[in-house]
Amino acid sequence: MKLFRYGPLDQEKTGILINNIHYDTSGFGEDYDNDFLANSGLERLQDYINKNLKNLNQIPADSRIGTPIANPRKIVCVGLNYSDHARETGLNLEQEPILFLKAISALNGPFDDIIIPKNSYHTDWETELAIVIGKKGNHFPIEESSDYIAGYVMMNDVTERHFMKNRGGTWDKGKGYNTFAPLGPYFVTKDEIEDDGNLRIWLKLNGELMQEGNTKNFITPVKDLLSYISDFFGLFPGDIVSTGSPAGTGIGHIPQRFLVDGDVIEYGIDGLGIAKNTFVDYRNT
Numbered sequence: 068m069k070l071f072r073y074g075p076l077d078q079e080k081t082g083i084l085i086n087n088i089h090y091d092t093s094g095f096g097e098d099y100d101n102d103f104l105a106n107s108g109l110e111r112l113q114d115y116i117n118k119n120l121k122n123l124n125q126i127p128a129d130s131r132i133g134t135p136i137a138n139p140r141k142i143v144c145v146g147l148n149y150s151d152h153a154r155e156t157g158l159n160l161e162q163e164p165i166l167f168l169k170a171i172s173a174l175n176g177p178f179d180d181i182i183i184p185k186n187s188y189h190t191d192w193e194t195e196l197a198i199v200i201g202k203k204g205n206h207f208p209i210e211e212s213s214d215y216i217a218g219y220v221m222m223n224d225v226t227e228r229h230f231m232k233n234r235g236g237t238w239d240k241g242k243g244y245n246t247f248a249p250l251g252p253y254f255v256t257k258d259e260i261e262d263d264g265n266l267r268i269w270l271k272l273n274g275e276l277m278q279e280g281n282t283k284n285f286i287t288p289v290k291d292l293l294s295y296i297s298d299f300f301g302l303f304p305g306d307i308v309s310t311g312s313p314a315g316t317g318i319g320h321i322p323q324r325f326l327v328d329g330d331v332i333e334y335g336i337d338g339l340g341i342a343k344n345t346f347v348d349y350r351n352t
Contacts, residue, residue: 068113069253069340070099072133073126076176079133082126083116084253089130090123092116099254100137101305104201104217109256133176135220135254136199139305142169142248143296144195144224146238148286148311152193155319156228164287164295169224169309170243177251177342181225183326184244185349189228190326193312194270194334196263196282197222198289199254200306207297212290215302218256219263221339222309223249223270223332228318228325250307252340260338263289268313270334277320278334280313 069084073091080093095115097103103112116123146165147153153160175181183190201217224242231241260266263282270278287295292310296302317324326332328348335341 068109068116068256069259070256071135071251071253072099072137073130074133075131076133079137083123085120089126091126092123094119098137099135101140101303104199104304105203109217131176132178132252134174134250135252136250136305136307139171139174139307140303141300142171142173142307142309143300144169144242144309145287145292145311148292149280149284149313150286151280151284151314152312152316152319155314155316160286164292166296166299167238167242169248170239172245173243173248175246175249175344177221177249177344179246179249179344180347180352181246181249181344182244182352183328183346183348184227184230187227187230188325189318190346191226191228191317192270192272192278192326192332192334193224193226193316194268194278194336195222195224195309195312196266196268196336196339197250197307197309198293200302200304200308202304204302205297207294209290209294212293213257215293216257216289217304218254219260219339220250220254220307221334221336221342222307223334223342223344224309224312225249249342249344252342255339266337268336270315270332272324272332273330277317277324278313278315280315282310284313285310
């Protein structure tokens with residue numbers, strides 16, 4: 068299934084994409100949230116779809132698409148998980164995966180504007196495959212990791228490089244600004260993705276291809292990452308794990324190219340859809 072949420076911010080309804088048509092599923096009576104995932108929601112939703120397919124209504128063509136997961140407890144991110152991206156950032160690879168948390172308040176719709184912060188001169192893009200966790204777990208082995216995957220979603224780990232590298236402390240200063248985590252458009256159940264280790268990732272800036280990579284170039288693949296992360300964070304239904312960005316970000320271009328007011332990024336991952344965001348200076352919001 069390809070699930071989405073639509074409508075005004077904080078008033079979203081649920082939907083499903085079938086044969087490239089967006090249908091409303093609000094009659095199911097549940098949001099796509101942590102409780103939905105924790106209580107066999109995907110199985111119950113599939114049964115609802117099977118029984119009511121002919122009665123589903125298409126959503127209005129001009130509907131805003133929101134985040135496909137309503138209320139993740141946390142967003143766990145992986146840094147420098149592609150060697151080519153590590154080289155372009157000038158940062159050193161570590162012996163173990165780099166983990167950090169992105170603020171929940173950074174969540175943003177896949178077509179909503181992204182705000183450039185005050186005193187920002189190095190806001191950058193990072194298109195990433197993210198995992199939606201389906202059940203609670205700690206300290207699980209690699210061979211059990213797939214049991215914890217509910218599905219996949221696309222995220223852009225928007226980053227203010229100067230805040231991250233030069234303002235002291237952790238990476239979080241450059242990662243957690245409001246709107247810096249556009250998510251979606253779809254939450255794609257794991258049965259729809261044959262191989263999460265072979266997905267094309269791309270991004271265009273104002274129509275020019277800037278980022279093109281593939282998850283086959285992961286340093287640490289998805290199942291290994293989830294097992295590793297489970298030793299440091301309790302994973303819960305609805306949690307988002309973003310797996311890192313391939314090369315092609317603004318910091319790696321010559322000359323470097325960072326985002327300014329009016330810039331538009333359009334990006335996609337095989338099977339997960341396409342998102343598009345406009346960058347807006349904080350003074351214009």
